[in-house]
Amino acid sequence: DKTGTLDSKAVGTGPYKMVQYKTGEFVLEEKYPGYWGDKAAGPDDIKWTWSAEPSVMNMALQAGEADVINPVPPQFARVLKNNPKFDLHESPGASVFWVALNTDLKPLSDVRVRQALNFATDRDGLVRAIMSGFAQPANSPLAPVTAGYDKTLNPYPLDLAKAKALLKEAGVADGFTMSIAVQGQDARIGQVLQSMWAKIGVKLDVKIMESGVWTKAAFADQAGKKADNTGAVLASWSSGANGADLQLRPLYYSKSFAPGGANLGFFSDPKLDEMLDKAASTLDENSRNAIYVDAQKEINQQAPQVLLYYQNDLYATGKNISGVTMIPGGQIVVKDAQKK
Structure with missing residues (x-):
């Protein structure tokens, strides 16, 4: 676009809208009131963060700083699978x-x-x-x-x-x-x-x-x-x-x-x-x-x-999280997620 802000001020038709974008750190989204679908589904806001370090994602989930991590590094998958506090989701x-x-x-x-x-x-x-x-x-x-x-x-x-x-x-x-x-x-x-x-x-x-x-x-x-x-x-x-x-x-x-x-x-x-x-x-x-x-x-x-x-596609959630799904290829869908 002419102003060069398309990547940070995108306009779409989904259930969430972007409210804050900090390069290299996070994207914050909140429910879009004009969404054409089910407005009641999903959390009120979603914060996406990322890290190049696999151990950081694992620690964030373990410490309760993240509700969902994707993809789960294979070296941590077995530990999470055996931990009753978390659900490891695996699919081809x-x-x-x-x-x-x-x-x-x-x-x-x-x-x-x-x-x-x-x-x-x-x-x-x-x-x-x-x-x-x-x-x-x-x-x-x-x-x-x-x-x-x-x-x-x-x-x-x-x-x-x-x-x-x-x-x-x-x-x-x-x-x-x-x-x-x-x-x-x-x-x-x-x-x-x-x-x-x-x-x-x-x-x-x-x-x-x-x-x-x-x-x-x-x-x-x-x-x-x-x-x-x-x-x-x-x-x-x-x-x-x-x-x-x-x-x-x-x-x-x-x-x-x-x-x-x-x-x-x-x-x-x-x-x-x-x-x-x-x-x-x-x-x-x-x-x-x-x-x-x-x-x-x-x-x-x-x-x-x-x-x-x-x-294999691997993502993990806390036991109190439901409604998260994954599309083959590793993309998670959280629009219907619920946190108890």
Whole structure:
């Protein structure tokens, strides 16, 4: 807008209106008397705060300074689940965690090398070690909550012998060295992958970055990633409840290369492009989902990424809070919340 205040003085049609916004600290909302729906539902006001520190959210709930926290860090989920003062709410999530492989760089340009990394990845172990069990091992670039997801896929069970054989076929039997860009909060994932891939001779250089630096590295163009020798990027993506196209097209379509899109590894597959275009123009849901099943198989076969896991949606409330719900993808809805 002309005055530059649209982000802090937004006008909408929902049950609440914003009354105060303090950058980096909180947003305060109160009931909008002109709301077209049920004016009696929900609290009189809602204060949204945020923190980059997982422990801060956990302590805020424990101290009664917050009534709801979202998302619950997996390392604190078990403690909250076992505490009778709180309710931990868990549901299948839409977030897919994966490692985008730079298909422009050798030897990652060889599909056999990319497949080898997948066979060397213990997804069940990752879920236990990193997510405390609050996730599902990924078998597809689509999350289970997304229409068209194929639960029967099992493309890369842990198989170190198969991984080593593929590296030998690709001419790198003794392994190779590659780097991965990770954000600070995901450092542990990078370190676990480093240990896993070392078993097949792959030396993984984990480059830990703060958020802004990571974004620049992750969304660098082909020349930028080549100059920095960035072999991989640890990332996640969620299309929420918005369908398979918004999960697959940004990440795997040939015209979605970074920095304009989120195809971080510059993967290009005309066969897949054709599938995605055909699915997007197919009105019949069953026919469209059948195309997406084939698309999942094609992506898995070409292995432009190492699939890791689907993070469960987790939020916690005090026992005195009811009426909070969650939309797949992690968005909580509090318009009907009640505090006893």
